[in-house]
Amino acid sequence: MNTLVDNLEDAVLFSHADGIATVTINRPKQRNAMNIAVSNGLNKIWQKIDDMPEIRVVIFTSSDCGTFCAGMDLKETARVKEETGEDILSFMKDPFQSRMRRVKVPIIAAMTGHLMAGGMMFSLNCDIRVGLVGTKIGITESKIGRGSPWGMPLVWMLPQPLLMEMVLTGNMYPIERFQELGFINYLESTSDAVRARAMELAEQIRDNAPLSVAAGKRSILTAMSVGCDTGSEMAWHIYREAYASEDAQEGARAFAERRDPVWKGH
Numbered sequence: 001m002n003t004l005v006d007n008l009e010d011a012v013l014f015s016h017a018d019g020i021a022t023v024t025i026n027r028p029k030q031r032n033a034m035n036i037a038v039s040n041g042l043n044k045i046w047q048k049i050d051d052m053p054e055i056r057v058v059i060f061t062s063s064d065c066g067t068f069c070a071g072m073d074l075k076e077t078a079r080v081k082e083e084t085g086e087d088i089l090s091f092m093k094d095p096f097q098s099r100m101r102r103v104k105v106p107i108i109a110a111m112t113g114h115l116m117a118g119g120m121m122f123s124l125n126c127d128i129r130v131g132l133v134g135t136k137i138g139i140t141e142s143k144i145g146r147g148s149p150w151g152m153p154l155v156w157m158l159p160q161p162l163l164m165e166m167v168l169t170g171n172m173y174p175i176e177r178f179q180e181l182g183f184i185n186y187l188e189s190t191s192d193a194v195r196a197r198a199m200e201l202a203e204q205i206r207d208n209a210p211l212s213v214a215a216g217k218r219s220i221l222t223a224m225s226v227g228c229d230t231g232s233e234m235a236w237h238i239y240r241e242a243y244a245s246e247d248a249q250e251g252a253r254a255f256a257e258r259r260d261p262v263w264k265g266h
Helices: 036-050 074-084 118-125 149-156 160-169 175-180 191-206 210-226 228-243 246-256
Strands: 012-017 020-025 057-062 067-069 107-110 114-116 128-132 136-138 172-174 186-188
Touching: 012 036, 020 036, 020 191, 057 067, 057 191, 067 118, 107 118, 107 191, 114 118, 118 136, 118 149, 128 175, 128 191, 136 175, 149 160, 172 175, 175 186, 186 191, 210 228, 210 246
Parallel strands: 020 057, 057 107, 067 114, 107 128, 114 136, 128 186
Antiparallel strands: 012 020, 136 172
16 A cells, blocks of 8 residues: 555545445544545546445545645645655646546435535535525635636636635635525534435436436536537536436326336436
């Protein structure tokens, strides 16, 4: 095992049941900061989820400690540089978690604490966000001499003046402001309530037609990248598999027969 990293089994937890996977950053003593083990472990988990057709939706969370994710583990960053002469990013296969954005099924963030820097990165890479009342959000890299290239999708998700202020000042802001802007779907008063809301949403998504759900996520993210007209055209191609599937006929039959549909995923 690489002596530079924590034990992967301790740093990231993965489980699944009844079509719902749960992925947990498990470093509460380090405020769930992202280190090499977390970054590379998550990269493997995203591929694992895509290889498991029985998984319909993911809940992404972290161990309760008051912070959902504090961003990069700065202590490990300093230690790795001292021991190897290399920056910590060179030991991460996908340091900005772009693979996370390509996971086929929806990812719901269950955020039970503050999020800053890499925590905000994880948040925007999720598709639906549930947060905790009274917590704060920030893009704090400018205070430590790093940067936030991962944050560019936020230009399509938040007002540009606010994003500019966040990136340039590194300040923290009340999460309630982000719910008002639509970035946070739900706010709950306790950690248990955050996870309960995330599970409620996950169960609703799981019970829908899987091809339609996957195409819906992919279409929205594609349109965000290419623009309205091209996005609309590409969405039709993305949805064709769903329209041509047995599930498309099953949905109509179930409605006519007044019963719950039985999805086959093809």
